[in-house]
Amino acid sequence: MDYINIFIKSIFVDNMIFAFFLGMCSYLAVSKTVKTSAGLGIAVTFVLLITVPINYLLNKYFLAEGALAWISPSLADVDLSFLSLIMFIAVIAAIVQMVEMIVEKFSPALYNSLGIFLPLIAVNCAVMSGSLFMQERGYANIGEASVFALGSGIGWFLAIVAIAAIREKLRYSHIPPALRGVGITFIITGLMGLAFMSFMGFKL
Amino acid sequence: MKNFDLIKLPFSKENPILVQVLGVCSCLAVTAQLKPAVVMALSVTVVVVLANVIVSLLRNTIPPRIRIIVQLVVVSTLVVLVDQVLKAYVYDVSKQLSVFVGLIITNCIVMGRLEAFAMVQKPWASFLDGLGNGIGYSVILIALGFVRELFGSGTLWGYPVMEKLGLYNIGYENNGLMIMPPMALILVGLIIWWHRSKNKDLCE
Numbered sequence: 001m002d003y004i005n006i007f008i009k010s011i012f013v014d015n016m017i018f019a020f021f022l023g024m025c026s027y028l029a030v031s032k033t034v035k036t037s038a039g040l041g042i043a044v045t046f047v048l049l050i051t052v053p054i055n056y057l058l059n060k061y062f063l064a065e066g067a068l069a070w071i072s073p074s075l076a077d078v079d080l081s082f083l084s085l086i087m088f089i090a091v092i093a094a095i096v097q098m099v100e101m102i103v104e105k106f107s108p109a110l111y112n113s114l115g116i117f118l119p120l121i122a123v124n125c126a127v128m129s130g131s132l133f134m135q136e137r138g139y140a141n142i143g144e145a146s147v148f149a150l151g152s153g154i155g156w157f158l159a160i161v162a163i164a165a166i167r168e169k170l171r172y173s174h175i176p177p178a179l180r181g182v183g184i185t186f187i188i189t190g191l192m193g194l195a196f197m198s199f200m201g202f203k204l
Numbered sequence: 205m206k207n208f209d210l211i212k213l214p215f216s217k218e219n220p221i222l223v224q225v226l227g228v229c230s231c232l233a234v235t236a237q238l239k240p241a242v243v244m245a246l247s248v249t250v251v252v253v254l255a256n257v258i259v260s261l262l263r264n265t266i267p268p269r270i271r272i273i274v275q276l277v278v279v280s281t282l283v284v285l286v287d288q289v290l291k292a293y294v295y296d297v298s299k300q301l302s303v304f305v306g307l308i309i310t311n312c313i314v315m316g317r318l319e320a321f322a323m324v325q326k327p328w329a330s331f332l333d334g335l336g337n338g339i340g341y342s343v344i345l346i347a348l349g350f351v352r353e354l355f356g357s358g359t360l361w362g363y364p365v366m367e368k369l370g371l372y373n374i375g376y377e378n379n380g381l382m383i384m385p386p387m388a389l390i391l392v393g394l395i396i397w398w399h400r401s402k403n404k405d406l407c408e
Contacts (some may be wrong), residue, residue, distance in 0.1 A: 019385055024228040025312040082288060085306045086280040091272055122272065125229045125310040132303035177407045178400035179393075182225050186385030193386030 003147045010151030011195050013200060016126045017159040018193040023126030027160050028185060037164035045153025047121050048130045051092050052149035055131040088131045096122040126156050214340035220313045221344045222399045227313035231345055232388040238361050241349025243297045247267040249338025251282045252314050256334035258321040271358050275318045280309045313337055350389060356382030
């Protein structure tokens with residue numbers, strides 16, 4: 001039951017875009033057509049799903065306070081958590097590079113459809129914050145961390161596809177010239193965020 | 205005169221948030237109150253200035269193929285330092301900012317300035333460029349923090365302005381919407397609207 005709760009919560013209540021504004025840069029830059037934004041959404045979900053569990057293990061067995069106790073009891077009071085930022089970003093950058101090479105080797109079709117988005121994901125704040133939230137909220141086991149990663153990815157995917165669909169329609173509307181493009185996208189995202197706030201306190 | 209432009213342009217015509225639309229995530233999430241907004245603005249300015257100077261000094265020794273990783277290492281080292289300083293001196297604000305200090309690493313302003321400017325320019329020019337962009341970012345952050353705290357909770361830096369003015373006695377109510385996440389997006393949208401109608405050449 002806990003898994004379903006974390007899953008639903010990370011998609012709707014704690015939606016990366018509407019509740020925390022994470023990954024806004026690529027969200028604004030890539031959301032011009034539904035097709036490319038769906039590609040980016042899938043890539044982000046995929047990378048989140050790999051990096052969060054790896055960083056979970058890293059945090060649990062190396063970085064958190066007392067995590068090194070499994071090597072020898074004398075290390076039980078070592079706290080390396082100040083290193084977590086630099087370790088997380090290193091893992092993310094390495095994994096993104098690896099995923100890129102693996103996908104290119106085994107599935108050229110998928111590689112071509114994701115194209116330039118894959119390398120850009122290393123500097124997407126949604127991915128980094130997936131690991132940071134995982135650390136801050138202290139999920140009980142690797143299963144919960146993976147479910148959280150999957151939910152956040154799907155939430156991000158939904159948000160970017162929804163705004164891309166709206167922007168495709170917006171092209172035919174009369175908007176004041178100064179508001180066209182970025183301005184109106186901000187305001188619409190705000191309105192969508194208001195709608196998503198109705199999920200607050202939602203529990204299964 | 206050219207050096208002065210490096211500071212002046214990012215202030216308005218090339219503002220990182222309003223025009224380049226970079227670093228939006230953190231700008232929206234930390235501005236519900238003035239104090240965290242100011243702390244965040246200072247942290248980002250420090251990081252972008254120092255990262256610009258360091259990368260500019262190293263620019264001739266960084267192989268192009270691995271430049272992203274080198275930049276990430278420089279930035280994340282600086283962010284770890286900033287994080288530790290904040291934890292030591294302003295612990296309560298550091299708790300409020302939570303993951304957003306760590307997310308300075310993936311802040312697009314920092315990466316964007318490194319890629320576009322510091323990799324090809326001399327250290328002194330990079331220093332000024334970093335400073336200009338830091339200030340351009342800070343101005344928006346502080347303006348948002350000011351408006352949202354004043355109208356959302358009726359205080360400024362924790363000081364109960366509205367109560368001292370006696371506005372509650374004549375029926376004034378705080379606008380709770382202001383401190384909610386979606387309102388930040390709508391406010392930025394409105395600022396962009398105002399900014400572009402002043403600078404017609406920026407319209408799309």
